[in-house]
Amino acid sequence: MGKADRVVIVGGGLAGLAAGIELLGRGKEVTLFEAGARPGGCCTTTWMGGYGFNDGAMYVALPELLDAAFEQLGMDRQALLPLRQIRSLQTSRIDDGGAVAFGAGGRVTFTPAAFGADPTGAQVDVARLVERWQPLLDLLVKEVIVRPFSLATLLRKGWRELPKLRGTVADELERMVRDPAVRSALGAVTLYTGLAPQRTPVMQIIGLIAMLADRFYLPEGGMGRIPDVLASRFESLGGKLHANSRVQRILVENGRARGVLTAGADVKADAVLSTVSGMGTCLHLLDPQVVPSSLRRKARNAPLSQKALSIQLGLRTKIDTDSHFMARLPRMEDLDALLRPAAGPARWLCYAVPTVTMPELAEHGGSIIECYPGIDQAVAAQEWTVDRARGIADGVIELLSRWHSLDIAEIRVRSPREFQADLGLYAGAIYGLSPAASAMAHFPHKTSIEGLFLAGQTTYPGYGVALAMLSGIFAARAIQ
DSSP, X not given: OOOOOEEEEEOXXXXXXXXXXXXXXXXXXXXXXOSSSSSOGGGOEEEETTEEEESSOOOEEOHHHHHHHHHHTTOOHHHHSOEEEOOEEEEEEETTSOEEEEEGGGEEEEESGGGSOOHHHHHXXXXXXXXXXXXXXHHIIIIITTSSOOHHXXXXXXXXXXXXXXXXXXXXXXXXXXXXHHHHHHHHHGGGGSSOTTTSBGGGHHHHHHHHTTOEEEETTOTTHHHHHHHHHHHHTTOEEESSOOEEEEEEETTEEEEEEETTEEEEOSEEEEOSOHHHIIIIISOGGGSXXXXXXXXXXXXXXXXXXXXXXXXXXXXXXXXXXXXXXXOGGGGGGGGSOOSSSOOOEEEEOGGGTOGGGBTTSOEEEEEOOOOOTTSOGGGOOHHXXXXXXXXXXXXHHHHSOXXXXXXXXXXXXXXXXXXXXXXXXXXXXXXXXXXXXSBOSBOSSBTEEEOSTTBTTOSSHHHXXXXXXXXXXXXX
8 A cells, every 4th residue: 555645534523633633743635524514523512592502522521531632642632621620410319209419529418318328338339339440440541542452452451350341330330339329320320321221231330430530521611612622723734624515425446545525526535534433434425336245244233322312401590400410310220211202291301401510601691401311212313303303302391390490591402313414423323333332343443445444433442522532543543
């Protein structure tokens, strides 16, 4: 393979921007095409009526990974992108009874005190849970995720931790946490996977440990500040960024990627790096005749993550809560009720109030509520009508109004149809691949088509803000 001096990047999310910065730093000529009106993909902020709504990513977990990604790009994250810690983490009211709250330092409190729980015992159990999983978290953050995957490195440095990776999140919480209310509150944190704790691989407990270890943050100014900083760096290095430019086809000649077709014009390149998911790249952007059968099977059989419906409210008043994440929950064995449509009047809901941590996201001193209620996963993205989405939103608003005084100024509802059309999420699946997917389901950075490379959440190391950036860096480094 010859040297790739000209590289085209498809998709201007965090993976594409990070890849572009890495390539420009090595003297490559880089052109990036983004289908949307601005770069950032699932990590942008949209302002409506003075309210800053997240378009996808809601927070930064494990900022040391973000630091590592910025450092690999030669950028000073602390100077360019200040972060604010989420300190009032989560309050969960369990089964219409008392509430369990998690605060900074792994603090656990109960309301009311007569709830029947043992605060001291719960504190001990949570501390033991963090202590048990902290070594694996440290290994992943310091040794594994921050560099291209190496099974040999994982086995050499992490063999002591591997026996923990058996079973489910529910198994681990049953084993480690005695109080059923605390188990329910902890299990709810892992519902972001789209799976009940009884079906969630225990590895996903790392997200819960990150919260308990005080590793959840917001960028000053909102999540959209991350791509703003990266796009500014990309263009300052001479990168060519084209927004509102959807790539129609990746061009392959004589078995080698040679550029892209966009707006009816051929753009020639020595290499193409696609960040629009392995499935979207193989099944939509490539001529079927040039896709190797093994890659086509991987794309067709990819285990997809859940689809999501987003409901965001801008309130004129301060909401009466002091936690960033809020929940009304059944006991842990019934948490799957939050993942499916309610058979009758809804009782359970998880939601976020980002203005608890960052009040300036509501310019007029009000509040923002964001939630993702359970929906029917059998409904295809294109079947989500405005009426279907708004009907669910009305039910959620009615439920929230039982708990809080809502003076609503702005309502924003986005269904899987919008996530697919506006953010380019394949089939509306918010993470691409299921969090329960095996490592074998991920797509390689360097494909079997010469000159074609992949990055983004369907490649190693997977979904997440910092992880998307790292995937772009690793894919860029595979381009010679």
